[in-house]
Amino acid sequence: MAARAEPLKNPLEERVGYHLRRASGAMMADLAQRLASLDVTVAEASVLVVIGANPAVSQTEIGRALAIKRANMVPLAAGLMRKGLVVRKAADGRSHTLTLTEAGRRLMLKAEKSMRAHEAHYLPLLGGDGGLRERLKAIWTAR
Amino acid sequence: MAARAEPLKNPLEERVGYHLRRASGAMMADLAQRLASLDVTVAEASVLVVIGANPAVSQTEIGRALAIKRANMVPLAAGLMRKGLVVRKAADGRSHTLTLTEAGRRLMLKAEKSMRAHEAHYLPLLGGDGGLRERLKAIWTAR
DNA sequence: TATTGTTATACTCTATAACTATA
DNA sequence: TATAGTTATAGAGTATAACAATA
Numbered sequence A, B: 001m002a003a004r005a006e007p008l009k010n011p012l013e014e015r016v017g018y019h020l021r022r023a024s025g026a027m028m029a030d031l032a033q034r035l036a037s038l039d040v041t042v043a044e045a046s047v048l049v050v051i052g053a054n055p056a057v058s059q060t061e062i063g064r065a066l067a068i069k070r071a072n073m074v075p076l077a078a079g080l081m082r083k084g085l086v087v088r089k090a091a092d093g094r095s096h097t098l099t100l101t102e103a104g105r106r107l108m109l110k111a112e113k114s115m116r117a118h119e120a121h122y123l124p125l126l127g128g129d130g131g132l133r134e135r136l137k138a139i140w141t142a143r
Numbered sequence C: 001t002a003t004t005g006t007t008a009t010a011c012t013c014t015a016t017a018a019c020t021a022t023a
Numbered sequence D: 001t002a003t004a005g006t007t008a009t010a011g012a013g014t015a016t017a018a019c020a021a022t023a
Helices: A016-036 A042-053 A059-066 A070-082 A102-126 A132-141 B016-036 B042-053 B059-066 B070-082 B102-126 B132-141
Strands: A086-090 A096-100 B086-090 B096-100
Touching (some): A016 A102, A016 A132, A042 A070, A042 A102, A059 A070, A059 A096, A070 A086, B016 B042, B016 B102, B042 B070, B042 B096, B059 B070, B096 B102
Antiparallel strands (some): A086 A096, B086 B096
16 A cells, blocks of 8 residues: 555644654653663662652652652562662661662662753753643654 | 661752653653543553644554554554544545544543643643742652 | 464562651 | 451553564
8 A cells, every 4th residue: 555645634633642642652762761870770770860869768658759659669679689789778668778788879869860860851842832742752752 | 777867968959850750750740640540551652642733643653653563553643543532434445534423522521631640740840930940840749 | 474363571760558767 | 347468360452572574
């Protein structure tokens, strides 16, 4: 079948929420790629940053701050410990505190650097007055 | 263990991309809930809207417009046909065209109505000049 | 050779329910 | 009773590789 002569009409492009989602997806993919060179996911780097700013924080508190369910924090925290980036100590009988190791602190600082570079790349596309929809679209259509 | 006296520090709140992601997630959850009463997912409703605006469009073309991989369009299109919302006709030996049934058109119109109501709810939070980070945060902190 | 649709598969993220041990 | 951590599980969404039929 011949290719359609005209580009498809996409009524969703009228919706700001659609562009918000596409822009968020494009930015997440870019950030994930930057962090992959540090061998951490976006979720892992986010947790490292929160622990770094709040030493001896509990898993549940991290989850509350980042909207990650307690159940989903378990393999995340386990992975960070397995990688030697985080140590866990008993706070009382039922709760544990997480703190960065020296390797974890170094990696967290590198991750923050990646995040700053990532943001510096996208901030100009988000800035300025008005035209939010167009600016969000520019993010997910940029190659 | 006693609750932390002060709220956690979250350095990610300095990042616009973080708020973009949280805002996108909050809006997607809201839209999904609105569409659930029509028994369609956000992806299904999106496909219905694109088919409605482009009768006799192929799966591959829809996928290109919505950034959905061909392989992932298969169960999506199958589900819409199973629900009687879409019919498929052979265009040539290898490509098929999708068109809304009458039920599909009715549901698509209801979905668009839900999307407009959804957007009307969030647009005021996104509007105005400057303070984008704060506006995005307002979206994901609103209950 | 390239494209369409398909199957199979896998990984991530997210979600709930239920259990334990502790407060 | 409520909370912290855990286990198991399930559903989305997304990704790749490979194949058959067809252009």
